[in-house]
């Protein structure tokens with residue numbers, strides 16, 4: 362079994378390049394289902410989740426070529442057919458369910474197992490299903506499968522009870538060929554939604570208002586092929602920003618859209634981390650006297666839940682009391698017991714965590730419970746005294762490209778070992 366071994370306490374320095382966003386490319390690959398011409402994705406992040414969604418599309422008879430060396434994915438969906446991806450494959454990630462919207466748009470029906478993904482909460486799909494139903498889709502859930510059928514998709518007005526990222530994406534994709542106009546209100550405003558709309562519009566779709574809470578989709582007859590480069594990964598960028606802070610180091614992070622990481626810049630600045638932006642780069646200097654802060658996770662442009670675990674690791678090393686409130690998921694503190702093994706002082710109370718900064722974290726043997734929890738443990742390991750051994754790192758490989766090599770390139774003593 363592979364593990365990550367870190368000898369912590371070393372300063373980091375130098376530059377690191379951020380990859381394209383996992384949460385952008387997954388819906389984009391799903392959206393390629395809508396098109397029977399070739400779609401090319403440039404600068405694709407070579408991640409486990411990307412391989413999983415490609416595998417799912419292959420089962421649907423998609424011809425997908427992944428060129429790892431040139432980070433290019435070429436998708437030809439001209440011979441796509443209806444098929445049933447195995448439950449085992451679908452349950453590997455929640456984003457599998459993103460193929461429901463485009464499959465129904467293309468074939469009028471689809472059956473897929475209920476999704477899985479990180480174990481951070483119940484994560485229902487009711488909003489996806491309500492949206493599809495409003496477009497004229499009959500939904501039937503039986504024996505762990507969702508079956509969707511429609512004779513005709515018709516534009517509709519949809520109000521989301523909560524601005525769900527996945528539901529917004531699924532509804533956008535389902536409505537691309539729907540007759541008339543679809544309006545999604547209280548839509549998610551994440552940059553990945555804007556990227557999806559950009560991809561779809563470059564194929565000839567008519568999606569207006571992505572990035573705001575009201576998105577209009579005017580149905581079109583067909584889409585043409587396209588070449589697209591997804592946005593940079595704001596969570597990976599944020600993880601490296603926290604790496605500078607937790608090791609009290611100064612590093613330069615390239616391939617960052619400052620606008621997308623604004624909530625992270627704001628929190629780190631409040632902590633007294635020194636941050637300078639320069640074109641597509643950002644220089645983060647954490648070699649300062651850092652202050653505790655309170656954080657509440659919120660939909661974009663609020664503080665991202667996908668950065669909560671990493672910030673918790675950082676706050677464990679900052680003198681004083683910090684409080685983190687997780688409003689997005691009910692079970693996203695599973696990294697807490699692992700951080701405690703490293704000497705952290707954290708008390709959980711429902712959806713809040715009270716963190717008392719300690720003088721130093723100490724290396725320990727820990728386990729990754731989900732993707733971002735894994736990132737948090739790497740960050741804690743880089744700051745901790747002594748050796749940290751992290752197990753179950755397949756969670757980390759779902760969403761970070763070559764994480765140990767990237768940290769090594771900026772001076773981290775971190776290695777992947779077989780045990």
Ligand code: UD1
Pocket residue numbers: 383384385387455456482483484485486487488489490523524525526527528549553666667689690691
């Ligand atoms: C996406 C991201 C994930 C991130 C999350 C929130 C991808 C592939 N993943 O996940 O990394 O943590 O946004 O920023 O883009 N909900 C419902 N009913 C639904 C759908 C969602 O109650 O039908 C709830 C969820 O249980 C959760 C909250 O809404 O509590 C947010 O979920 P959502 O925005 O849908 O996240 P994902 O699209 O799954």
